[in-house]
Amino acid sequence: MPTERRRVLLVDDEEDIRITMRAVLKRAGYNVTAVSNGEAALQAVREHLFPVVITDLRMPGMSGDELITKLRAEFPEQGVMVMTGHGTVQHAVEMLRLGVADYLMKPVNADELVFRLNRLFETRSLAEENTALREQVKSAGKREILGESPEMRDVLSLVDKVADTDATVLITGESGVGKELVAQAIHERSSRNKGPFIKVSCAALPESLLEVELFGAEEGAYTDARKQRIGRFELAHSGTLFLDEIGDISPAVQIKLLRVLQEREFERVGGTETIAVDVRLISATNQNLRDQHREPPFREDLYYRLNVINIDVPPLRERPTDIPLLAETFVKRSAREMNRMTRKITPAAMERLRSYPWPGNVRELENAIERAVVLGDGDTLDTIDFAFLDPYRAAEPSAVPEDETLEAVERAHIIRILADCSGNRTQAAERLGIHRETLYNKIRRYKLD
Structure with missing residues (x-):
């Protein structure tokens, strides 16, 4: 063809x-x-x-x-x-x-x-x-899945089992746990590793732009479309397409995505030519796609197409034995990238990191280490360098009523962080350990504008 x-x-x-x-x-x-x-x-x-x-x-x-x-x-x-x-x-x-x-x-x-x-x-x-x-060699070693806990060994074992198949994979887990790294690992260990690995953040784009981003557009298909645009599905041909925050796509885009998964072909926006692609699809979400009360609703048939294999990445608070390895790796990386002399963390500081609940997970830990390295003195990080971490945050989950929904807890947490940051959304996103676009989407979702 x-x-x-x-x-x-x-x-x-x-x-x-x-x-x-x-x-x-x-x-x-x-x-x-x-x-x-x-x-x-x-x-x-x-x-x-x-x-x-x-x-x-x-x-x-x-x-x-x-x-x-x-x-x-x-x-x-x-x-x-x-x-x-x-x-x-x-x-x-x-x-x-x-x-x-x-x-x-x-x-x-x-x-x-x-x-x-x-x-x-x-x-x-x-x-x-x-x-x-050559590009893969340049980026080799910069980012990898780190963890020696039984929970992460299970994740890596599943990655190895599914990598060399073309099964669609849905990676679930809280924001910041490393879902993109899992997707990258699947691609690199698969027979498609010589092909491209294309990433799309579904929450970062409105519906009209996301459709063009995924499927491309013909000249004149929309305002300012002065030439043909190749979409991410075509760019990912013979490789892997990773759709992050898949739960944020609109019903209209869900229909087109379902067709691509079923028939392996589509038309560009404004076009009539049918384009066949050979792409493995991996998606990720921190949402419950089967929640019947969620907005926008998520198609059940698409969910089953995406969720042939599910890999759930546990939050960092459930695998505290991984924190020392992660922290030491982030210290070395931040010191190198920020031109600092920091080399190690004291046992007391490490225990503080282990006891902190890390609502933003690995991303929040990495940000905290980077901040401490930049502002710290000498070659060792101590408890004073992590004074910005609230030691009482670990006790907060027990204060949540047993019948409280996850959405309500998340909404309250976002309100609290926004208040702490005086409404500064960029700072709030950093505190939460999520992308700024994700925070904007949650603000709209919970009507916090």
């Missing part, structure tokens, strides 16, 4: 050749757009994604040589093949020096054209994989 990743632009002023070559390439599985001159070709490349352009040289108006020069100037990574009936060895050498990937003489043998085009796409794919691997 033709896909966006095998899209080709064919440029030739002879209609018979365009018709013939287009038919040949379509049979070989390519998505082909054909134009008759260089001006139209340049405009097409500016508006759409074409991994490869196949062009004639002698054409009315802009010649193939001019087209190639302009393409190399505007799109240095653009793949180009030349087919001509008027070429010479010297000209072919000049074209190859300009970055042309291949050079064929007319009349072009159909099998030869397909063979060379397949080879070019394979070469480009290898180059993309090498780039992705």
Whole structure:
């Protein structure tokens, strides 16, 4: 089936050749757009994604040589093949020096054209994989799942079991427990690890923008849509798409997402072309998606599609034995990144960290360590460096009525933190250990505006 990743632009002023070559390439599985001159070709490349352009040289108006020069100037990574009936060895050498990937003489043998085009796409794919691997090497070791508690060993065991399958995974847990790291670990241990890992925060975008972000849009599909936009599903082709805070998507987006999971295809916003994708979907939420009273409601059929495998990441207060390892790792990282001499934490300070309830979980712990490292003196962090942590917070859960709902507790906690921060939402989000966009969404949800 033709896909966006095998899209080709064919440029030739002879209609018979365009018709013939287009038919040949379509049979070989390519998505082909054909134009008759260089001006139209340049405009097409500016508006759409074409991994490869196949062009004639002698054409009315802009010649193939001019087209190639302009393409190399505007799109240095653009793949180009030349087919001509008027070429010479010297000209072919000049074209190859300009970055042309291949050079064929007319009349072009159909099998030869397909063979060379397949080879070019394979070469480009290898180059993309090498780039992705270099990026992975750059980021290696910066972030990983840390924990030696039985609870985290269970999480990691489940990650290993599901990684090399294509099953959809729903990662649940409170804000800040490390759900994104779990998703990243699944991708890195899977057979898709050479493909992209694309992340989307569903709570950070309103419905209209989220739909465009996920599925892309055609030119003119909405105000200011001056060119085609490729969505995250297409960008994640052959890899993994991670949808964070999946519980915040609207009913309309839920319907489109359900269709992609069922049929593995979709249309861009404002488009009619059906696009097939090969994507593994991992999603995460800190909400109860099965709550019948939640707003917006979450489709039950979509929930079961997403929740083929559930990985629940426990909150930090339920695995305090992991706190020393996490704290020591964060001290080293913060000292390195902030150019500080801090090296260790005193036993008394570590016990204070262990006794604190960490409502913002690992993210709050990391933020607390970073703050202490930046403001601390010397090479050791002591209890005074964590004076900003309220030691009585650990006793608060027992004060909550037994029949109080989780939503009510969360709402009251947000109100208290906002009051402590004098209404400053950025500071409140940091205190809570959540993204600012997540806090804004909760404020709207609990009508705290």
